[in-house]
Amino acid sequence: MGEVGWAGLAASLALVAVxxxxxxxxxxxxxxxxxxxxxxxxxQLMAVGLALGLVIxxxxxxxxxxxxxxxxxxxxADVARRRAPEVPGVFPLAAxxxxxxxxxxxxxxxxxxxxxxxxxxxxxxxxxxxxxAMNATVLAGRRxxxxxxxxxxxxxxxxxxxxxxxxxxxxxxxxxxxxxxxPQIETTKAVGIVFLPGAMxxxxxxxxxxxxxxxxxxxxxxxxxxxxxxxxxxxxxxxTRRLFTPDHRLVRLVRPAE
Numbered sequence: 453m454g455e456v457g458w459a460g461l462a463a464s465l466a467l468v469a470v471x472x473x474x475x476x477x478x479x480x481x482x483x484x485x486x487x488x489x490x491x492x493x494x495x496q497l498m499a500v501g502l503a504l505g506l507v508i509x510x511x512x513x514x515x516x517x518x519x520x521x522x523x524x525x526x527x528x529a530d531v532a533r534r535r536a537p538e539v540p541g542v543f544p545l546a547a548x549x550x551x552x553x554x555x556x557x558x559x560x561x562x563x564x565x566x567x568x569x570x571x572x573x574x575x576x577x578x579x580x581x582x583x584x585a586m587n588a589t590v591l592a593g594r595r596x597x598x599x600x601x602x603x604x605x606x607x608x609x610x611x612x613x614x615x616x617x618x619x620x621x622x623x624x625x626x627x628x629x630x631x632x633x634x635p636q637i638e639t640t641k642a643v644g645i646v647f648l649p650g651a652m653x654x655x656x657x658x659x660x661x662x663x664x665x666x667x668x669x670x671x672x673x674x675x676x677x678x679x680x681x682x683x684x685x686x687x688x689x690x691x692t693r694r695l696f697t698p699d700h701r702l703v704r705l706v707r708p709a710e
Contacts, residue, residue, distance in 0.1 A: 465490070508571035517571040521578045525550045528586040532593070539593035540694045540703075546589050549686040553585050553679040554578060560678075566671055580651070580672060581679045584636065588680035592632035592687045599624035600695055601705040608702060617696035625688045636680045640673050649673070 456464075468490045475482040507516045525547055532546040539545075558578060562569040567577065600607060603624050610620035643649055644666075648656075652669035656662055695703055 504575065508575055510572075512571055514569065514571060514574065517574045520575055521554065521582070524579060524582050525554070528582050532586055532590050535590045536593045536597075538705075539597050539691070541690070542593055545593070545687060545690040545694075546586070546683075548690065549589050549683040550582055550585055552686050553581060553682040556682050557581055557675045557679045561671065561675060577672070577675065581675055584676045585679045585683040588632045588636065589683045589687055591635075592628055592684040593691065595628035595631050596625060596688060596691050597695070597705060599628050600702065604702060604705070611700055611702070617700045617702075618692055620700075620702075621692055621695070625692065629684050629688055632684045633680060636677055640677055643669070643673060 468486065472483045472486050474480075475486060504520075506512070507520050528550060529543050529547040533543040536542050558574070558581065561567050561577065562574070567573045600621065607620050607624065611617070649669055649672070651672050652665045655665035655668060695705070697703060
């Protein structure tokens with residue numbers, strides 16, 4: 453399959469025009485937002501593409517790719533901070549969660565030789581891991597804080613019975629973690645039947661044998677599932693320490709302004 457030329461890229465803007473037209477037709481008021489999002493995405497992707505070309509070029513030290521992943525972790529943690537400001541200490545907690553997920557998932561994928569440890573594999577695979585882990589981290593953090601705040605009476609009742617903070621918070625933590633993990637579980641179950649995921653689609657469009665593309669996609673799906681499980685577990689453990697005082701009292705949680 454040939455690469456997309458500049459003319460083809462320009463022609464694809466017709467798809468953005470369709471979305472803008474539907475917004476105008478239904479009176480959604482999202483026309484400028486859609487146009488800005490499309491333009492911003494194109495500029496960001498071009499910039500990243502040019503930079504990646506230097507980082508993952510054959511012969512470049514693998515340390516450059518590692519530094520790229522570190523920058524992605526920091527940026528993703530900042531995004532989590534902005535998306536979930538009500539979660540105490542979310543920036544360092546998210547960074548720790550991403551680092552732990554990376555150590556586990558990338559350690560398995562590259563340590564066991566499932567994929568070769570090269571810049572062209574480390575950066576995109578790590579990016580997929582961090583991107584999906586970020587969504588799970590934000591969702592888990594917000595649901596845990598929400599569960600503790602709305603279920604404060606239940607938590608304090610268990611504390612009054614002499615339970616330690618970890619046991620008193622267990623029902624709220626369990627519910628929050630299930631909420632954060634179920635979307636990825638459902639996506640994993642539906643892959644291949646309901647939709648073809650991005651990695652597999654890209655490989656097939658690039659001319660790779662479909663079975664080979666399936667193998668790569670399966671590895672990616674398992675990596676994403678593991679990364680979301682690790683990050684949500686780290687967030688749950690970290691927030692349990694932050695939401696309770698050393699003498700096992702639940703801290704005051706304020707409902708965020710709408």
